């Protein structure tokens with residue numbers, strides 16, 4: 011067979027295309043939102059280091075392979091035939107994987123242990139996955155007065171926080187890319203994950219395991235606050251629910267007890283825990299201080315006021331029927347307004 015060397019010029023369009031794809035694929039969200047390449051804590055920093063190590067290592071190996079491929083294609087076949095295979099197999103097939111994969115494995119395994127091992131002095135928060143929301147609980151000092159918040163994890167910045175994760179139904183996965191790696195959340199075992207934010211900030215999190223049709227809506231926020239601000243927030247959450255201040259809100263409270271109280275609770279009210287009813291018995295989020303949250307409906311509402319809540323209630327019922335929300339179609343417009351006035355008042 012006659013050895014024919016192809017023209018290098020034919021490859022340039024492909025090389026340009028590959029380069030452009032790499033640059034475009036690198037576009038991140040604003041300020042690195044929900045990106046593990048924008049680490050804002052030590053655990054995420056470890057993971058980003060592994061990522062960059064793999065990226066640059068991959069680039070070097072890609073270049074090496076390209077050089078060899080170009081050599082094979084453009085070198086005259088007579089000279090190419092003089093190369094012996096054994097040194098290439100030993101170097102590229104044995105030495106190179108050993109030298110690159112061993113440190114990677116060591117770094118990855120030690121980082122994994124470091125961030126999922128129990129920590130003595132860490133602040134502990136319980137995180138419970140539900141189809142399709144996150145129940146986040148701050149145990150009281152004596153095991154009493156647990157505060158429960160939905161889809162909003164507040165942590166003190168600059169301090170290690172240990173999350174104790176479990177699920178009430180199927181397997182979920184807890185992931186805040188800016189702060190830590192993914193951790194699966196199981197119904198039959200407890201998992202731990204240590205997270206820490208260097209500075210105060212708001213970070214977006216997402217369930218990372220397909221858990222049902224509304225999996226994509228299983229969104230949450232992590233809000234890192236200065237430690238004294240965090241304590242202030244926690245103390246406010248431990249307070250009993252605000253009493254209704256108007257006739258409309260009183261009507262809303264009565265409606266809440268009859269229509270929503272089977273699944274949701276507002277602590278220390280008729281629709282609160284009566285002692286006989288364990289908290290876990292209610293399938294829906296605790297709404298004691300619902301209006302103090304930053305978002306509602308996993309990000310559907312970003313400003314909580316009576317008008318927005320009234321508009322959202324039918325949507326909430328409609329979309330959540332499939333997850334066990336009863337269809338409260340008997341609820342007319344005035345009742346909806348009363349209910350919304352009551353809920354928006356629960357700061």
Ligand code: CUA
Nearest residue numbers: 182217221225
């Ligand atoms: Cu929970 Cu996906």
